[in-house]
Amino acid sequence: xxxxxLTGGGDCPGLNAVIRAVVKTAVLDYxxxxxxxxxxxxxxxxxxAKPLSLEDVSGILPRGGTILxxxxxxxxxxxxxPEGIRDMSAQALENLSSWGIDLLIxxxxxxxxxxxxxxxxxxxxxxGIPKTIDNDLGGTDQTFGFDTARAVATEAVDRLHSxxxxxxxxxxxxxxxxxxxxxxxxxxxxxxxxxxxxxEIEFSLEKAAKAVERRxxxxxxxxxxxxxxxxxxxxxxxxxxxxxxxTQPMRLGGVGRVVAKTLQDAVGLEARxxxxxxxxxxxxxxxxxxxxxxxxxxxxxxxxxxxxxGKMVALKGNxxxxxxxxxxxxxxxxxxxxxxxxxxxxxxxxxxxxx
Ligand code: F6P
Numbered sequence: 133x134x135x136x137x138l139t140g141g142g143d144c145p146g147l148n149a150v151i152r153a154v155v156k157t158a159v160l161d162y163x164x165x166x167x168x169x170x171x172x173x174x175x176x177x178x179x180x181a182k183p184l185s186l187e188d189v190s191g192i193l194p195r196g197g198t199i200l201x202x203x204x205x206x207x208x209x210x211x212x213x214p215e216g217i218r219d220m221s222a223q224a225l226e227n228l229s230s231w232g233i234d235l236l237i238x239x240x241x242x243x244x245x246x247x248x249x250x251x252x253x254x255x256x257x258x259x260g261i262p263k264t265i266d267n268d269l270g271g272t273d274q275t276f277g278f279d280t281a282r283a284v285a286t287e288a289v290d291r292l293h294s295x296x297x298x299x300x301x302x303x304x305x306x307x308x309x310x311x312x313x314x315x316x317x318x319x320x321x322x323x324x325x326x327x328x329x330x331x332e333i334e335f336s337l338e339k340a341a342k343a344v345e346r347r348x349x350x351x352x353x354x355x356x357x358x359x360x361x362x363x364x365x366x367x368x369x370x371x372x373x374x375x376x377x378x379t380q381p382m383r384l385g386g387v388g389r390v391v392a393k394t395l396q397d398a399v400g401l402e403a404r405x406x407x408x409x410x411x412x413x414x415x416x417x418x419x420x421x422x423x424x425x426x427x428x429x430x431x432x433x434x435x436x437x438x439x440x441x442g443k444m445v446a447l448k449g450n451x452x453x454x455x456x457x458x459x460x461x462x463x464x465x466x467x468x469x470x471x472x473x474x475x476x477x478x479x480x481x482x483x484x485x486x487x
Contacts (some may be wrong), residue, residue, distance in 0.1 A: 133164045135436060136233040137184070139198040140172035140244030144263050144277035145417035146425035147198035150239050152189040153429025159186055162437050167231050168199075172240070173247055174206035177220045179227040193422060196415045207247055225256060235436045239263050241275070245444065246461045252442045259435050260444035260457050261428045265413055268312035270463030271455040272446035276428060279420040281308065281412040282318045288408055289323025289356060295404070296354035302344060302395050302403035304357040306388030308412050313467045315412065316360035320482065321473060326355045327483045329391065331362035331369075332467040333474070335485025337391065341398035343483035348399075355401075359391050385409075427452050 137154055139147050151168070158164035166184045169175035192199055205212070211220040228236060235257040238248040241264035248258045262269045265281035285307045296303040305325075309315040313330030320328035326347060327340050344355045361384040362369055372385030388405040396403035417425065424447065431445045431452045443454040467474065474484065 133158075133162070133234045133436065134167065134232050135164055135433065136167050136169055136176075136181070136228060136231065136236040137200070138169040138172055138175060138236070138238060139200050139202045139263075140238065140240035140247070141202065141204045141264065142241075143197045143202055143413055144265055145196050145280035145413070145415065146276035146421040147202075147239060147263065148189075148192040148195045149417060149422045149425035150261055150263070150276070150429045151184070151199060152192050153426040154237060154433055155184045155186065155189045157430045157433040162433065164433070164437070167233060171201040172203040172206055172244070173208050173224065174203050175200075176224040176227055177206065177208045177211055179230070181227075181231060194416045196417070204243065207243075209247065209250055221251065221254060225251070225254060228256065235259060235441065237261060237432050237436070241266070241269055242461060242464065245269070245457060249442075249457050249461050252457065257436075257441040258457065259432045259440065260460065261432050262444060262446060262460065265315065266309045266312050267314040268310065268464045268466065269460055270465055271444055271460030273449065274424070274447050276421045276425040277413075277417070278314065279424070280415070280418045281315050282322070283418050284412045284415075285315050285319030285358075285408060286322040288406065288411075289319055289325055289358060292356060292406065293324075296356055300353040300401065302355045302357060302392065302399070302401050304359060304388045304392040304395070304403060304405040306359050306361055306385070306405065306407045308408070309360045309362060310384065311362040311466070312464065313360040313362070316358045316363075317467055317471075317473055317477070320358035321477050323358070324356070325358040325482065326352075327357040327485060328477065329357065329359040329363045329485050330467055331360055331364065333469050333484045333486055335363070337365070337394040337485065338398065339487060340391070340483060340485035341395055343485070344395060344399045344401065348401075353401075357391060357395070359388050361385055361387060363387050365390055
């Protein structure tokens with residue numbers, strides 16, 4: 133068999149570990165060939181690809197980013213050309229066939245897998261591998277990349293404690309996650325945050341201020357707030373930049389500044405905010421993410437070899453299973469307000485700004 137592979141969407145720790153596992157399994161276990169398409173689906177439309185050998189993947193396991201490059205603006209079905217937005221899917225299929233690709237492995241989040249699904253409906257064999265630091269893809273209990281983002285965010289909460297305690301301040305940390313609060317919830321719990329503000333739980337900053345005051349009455353002269361970038365203030369998300377391009381997602385960012393200013397004004401304690409940004413996405417993956425990415429890569433090739441198609445490898449409990457790609461796409465996993473971690477946090481006195 134000749135497998136194609138591409139990495140799409142935002143970069144994410146563990147992408148190189150997946151590529152390595154796919155190439156090693158394909159070559160060593162099955163005697164298959166692997167062609168890597170560059171810069172996500174852009175490489176498929178523009179025919180930018182190269183064969184991947186064992187040598188190409190040597191030493192990349194601990195490296196962040198992706199050796200194939202990625203992009204999150206290049207949807208072949210709505211492709212930006214000098215003549216305007218065009219459907220370039222036929223060109224993409226022609227390029228895949230010119231490389232003799234039997235099956236394409238798509239490593240990405242919801243956007244990438246939605247495109248893979250559309251190609252599948254046009255007859256292309258695909259297997260998806262779930263990636264995103266946001267951990268919001270349906271069909272799997274966890275995506276690779278999330279564990280690393282959670283570790284970086286937790287370390288940030290730990291470090292912010294120093295200034296919070298020494299200066300008796302409110303320290304606000306804004307973390308990524310788009311419309312899902314997984315990074316905020318996990319890092320907040322792991323780092324011992326006092327207030328966690330999520331997109332999935334309606335909150336008010338008046339109630340969050342009350343939580344800071346309750347702590348003050350208990351003799352705690354500082355508070356740590358973790359806020360997810362997609363958290364809504366008065367029902368509205370805060371944007372870093374509104375992009376006038378329908379092929380691009382809006383860029384969230386800045387809610388931490390609003391939270392810090394409002395709490396400072398309400399409580400009278402000094403407040404500072406930190407936006408962690410792309411630090412959460414860069415650098416070396418954690419051991420968990422390296423192992424999960426490697427398992428996903430192996431199982432994707434095994435699935436291809438067994439004649440599977442239109443599937444995504446998924447973590448279910450501690451096992452890797454195949455789920456229908458259609459089950460994963462357009463079915464985002466969000467934090468349920470009564471999720472066990474939310475109940476645990478509430479039980480130990482964490483405020484979600486709603487009571
Ligand atoms: O989906 C991953 C993610 O890092 C989100 O958490 C964040 O909102 C977005 O991508 C940032 O995208 P960009 O790198 O395009 O600014």
